[in-house]
Amino acid sequence: MATAIEVRNISKQFVLRHTRSLKEALVWLLKGRRGDLSQKFFALHDVSLTVEQGESVALLGFNGSGKSTLLKHISGVMTPDSGTVRTRGRVAGLIEVGAGFHHDLTGRDNVYLNGAILGMSEEQINERFDSIIEFSEIGEFIDTEVKFYSSGMYLRLAFSVAVHTDPEVFLVDEILAVGDEPFQRKCIAKIKELAAEGKTLVVVSHDLDLIPQICERGVLLEKGRVVLDGPVEEVVGELRRR
Amino acid sequence: MSSVEQLVRPGVGAGLADTFRSRFLLKLLVRKELKVRYRGSVLGLLWSYVKPGVQFLVFYLALGVFLGLNKGTENYAVYLFSGIILINFFSEALGNAARSIVGNGGLIKKIYLPRELFPVASVWVSGVHFFPQLVVLVVACVFSGWHPSLLQLAAAVAGFVIVALLATGLGLFFGAVNVYFRDFENIVDLLLMVVTWASPVLYVWTMVRNTLGSAFFTVYQANPITIAVEIYHYAFWYPTTSGTAQLPPHLVEIWLPVGLAVSLAVVFIGQFTFRRLEGRFAQEL
Ligand SMILES: Nc1ncnc2c1ncn2[C@@H]1O[C@H](COP(=O)(O)OP(=O)(O)OP(=O)(O)O)[C@@H](O)[C@H]1O
Numbered sequence: 450m451a452t453a454i455e456v457r458n459i460s461k462q463f464v465l466r467h468t469r470s471l472k473e474a475l476v477w478l479l480k481g482r483r484g485d486l487s488q489k490f491f492a493l494h495d496v497s498l499t500v501e502q503g504e505s506v507a508l509l510g511f512n513g514s515g516k517s518t519l520l521k522h523i524s525g526v527m528t529p530d531s532g533t534v535r536t537r538g539r540v541a542g543l544i545e546v547g548a549g550f551h552h553d554l555t556g557r558d559n560v561y562l563n564g565a566i567l568g569m570s571e572e573q574i575n576e577r578f579d580s581i582i583e584f585s586e587i588g589e590f591i592d593t594e595v596k597f598y599s600s601g602m603y604l605r606l607a608f609s610v611a612v613h614t615d616p617e618v619f620l621v622d623e624i625l626a627v628g629d630e631p632f633q634r635k636c637i638a639k640i641k642e643l644a645a646e647g648k649t650l651v652v653v654s655h656d657l658d659l660i661p662q663i664c665e666r667g668v669l670l671e672k673g674r675v676v677l678d679g680p681v682e683e684v685v686g687e688l689r690r691r
Numbered sequence: 692m693s694s695v696e697q698l699v700r701p702g703v704g705a706g707l708a709d710t711f712r713s714r715f716l717l718k719l720l721v722r723k724e725l726k727v728r729y730r731g732s733v734l735g736l737l738w739s740y741v742k743p744g745v746q747f748l749v750f751y752l753a754l755g756v757f758l759g760l761n762k763g764t765e766n767y768a769v770y771l772f773s774g775i776i777l778i779n780f781f782s783e784a785l786g787n788a789a790r791s792i793v794g795n796g797g798l799i800k801k802i803y804l805p806r807e808l809f810p811v812a813s814v815w816v817s818g819v820h821f822f823p824q825l826v827v828l829v830v831a832c833v834f835s836g837w838h839p840s841l842l843q844l845a846a847a848v849a850g851f852v853i854v855a856l857l858a859t860g861l862g863l864f865f866g867a868v869n870v871y872f873r874d875f876e877n878i879v880d881l882l883l884m885v886v887t888w889a890s891p892v893l894y895v896w897t898m899v900r901n902t903l904g905s906a907f908f909t910v911y912q913a914n915p916i917t918i919a920v921e922i923y924h925y926a927f928w929y930p931t932t933s934g935t936a937q938l939p940p941h942l943v944e945i946w947l948p949v950g951l952a953v954s955l956a957v958v959f960i961g962q963f964t965f966r967r968l969e970g971r972f973a974q975e976l
């Protein structure tokens with residue numbers, strides 16, 4: 450099996466205090482870069498992770514442990530301070546459903562816009578349009594502006610577009626808790642189906658009962674470091690003990 | 692499976708070339724802007740014809756007839772309007788492009804896509820708004836007895852390209868630096884305020900030459916906006932007059948290529964800066 454994602458010794462530091470004003474930055478520079486503008490911390494610290502094609506991996510850890518940051522590095526949204534990230538094939542980063550949806554556009558326009566943002570071509574969207582609508586069960590509301598959707602409907606449509614992008618690698622961040630109970634089951638079934646089709650999945654979720662149903666492998670992050678990497682039951686068990 | 696594909700570093704784009712590759716997305720982004728702008732209005736895009744039309748009539752009556760500026764400059768309203776539509780285009784394009792990265796921050800920090808798309812889409816949208824103003828200008832010209840040559844028409848196209856490139860280059864530059872320091876929004880506003888007066892839009896270029904002297908005038912003249920505005924005078928206003936007005940020397944042979952070259956250089960600088968800074972957009976937004 451070929452490698453789908455290769456993360457090698459990446460580190461990422463963030464500053465604790467951002468400034469948006471030139472005046473503050475100048476004062477700071479004149480003072481010889483002293484003071485709180487320069488305070489940094491490691492969001493990721495020497496993280497390495499190799500994911501083979503077709504694997505489904507769960508990223509686990511407490512709030513602020515760096516899971517979303519790691520996904521953003523894999524999707525290319527962020528670049529590491531040191532180390533390298535390489536991926537094979539198209540990667541869809543579903544960091545948040547509905548990023549790229551515009552409230553004043555209709556559901557239909559949003560399907561096209563969001564589909565294109567996630568990397569689909571015009572023909573691909575045309576081809577999958579009916580299937581996207583069917584999966585979302587939006588029905589006749591498709592030509593309504595999405596600001597009039599209920600929040601569940603909004604998420605359904607967004608999720609439906611996302612799973613129809615058909616990439617090699619799926620990065621899923623906390624989006625499994627979408628919609629009502631039946632739709633949630635449908636989403637989880639869809640994700641499992643993708644995994645069964647041999648897609649590579651990296652899933653972040655705090656739902657420790659759900660995770661073992663989808664993933665075989667677990668990676669535990671703590672304060673930006675990988676502390677455990679193994680079979681998912683083991684890692685979930687470890688996280689529960691903490 | 693597509694194991695033929697290579698392992699590549701994600702998030703490394705090809706700059707402006709990517710916007711061409713993602714032209715479908717660019718089209719959708721432009722369409723979104725336009726739809727959102729005219730949402731809920733019955734006349735829709737027709738408004739962008741009404742506004743410049745009324746603007747022209749006001750110029751014609753208030754400035755040309757009442758203030759009597761027609762006596763100094765033949766067809767003063769056409770003169771003014773042909774420069775002003777370029778300034779309008781430039782102001783809207785640069786103003787929006789400079790804010791486009793911060794404005795789309797929610798998307799940029801969640802999904803990777805060629806970020807150059809946003810400033811380029813802003814310029815494109817302004818180009819769409821430029822068109823109705825151009826139509827109003829042409830109608831006004833035709834009523835004033837316009838008889839342009841092919842060279843003049845071609846020069847007008849080049850003038851538009853000069854401004855579009857300049858707005859793209861500056862838009863990339865300010866769009867990127869604005870992520871780090873929001874002060875640059877105000878700097879852009881300041882710049883846009885000066886732009887109208889730094890080119891012969893409301894006055895005539897000979898006034899500048901007579902006051903500045905030829906050395907400083909060359910500097911004044913090297914501004915791509917100045918060149919484009921003069922080209923618009925040459926293409927739209929001049930053919931409606933008796934042809935006695937003085938045009939800047941070597942406008943088409945020398946200054947037009949200079950304007951294109953300066954604008955292209957600005958695009959390169961803008962693209963260079965943008966690429967240097969874009970790696971940290973997601974964390975700074
Ligand atoms: N752009 C940024 N600038 C500064 N700090 C940041 C930035 N993005 C994330 N952080 C910090 O990095 C740390 C890791 O954040 P991250 O979002 O990766 O956590 P997470 O593991 O996804 O947490 P959660 O379970 O709450 O989603 C946090 O302390 C967060 O405050």
Ligand SMILES: [Mg+2]
Nearest residue numbers: 516517518622
């Ligand atoms: Mg997170």
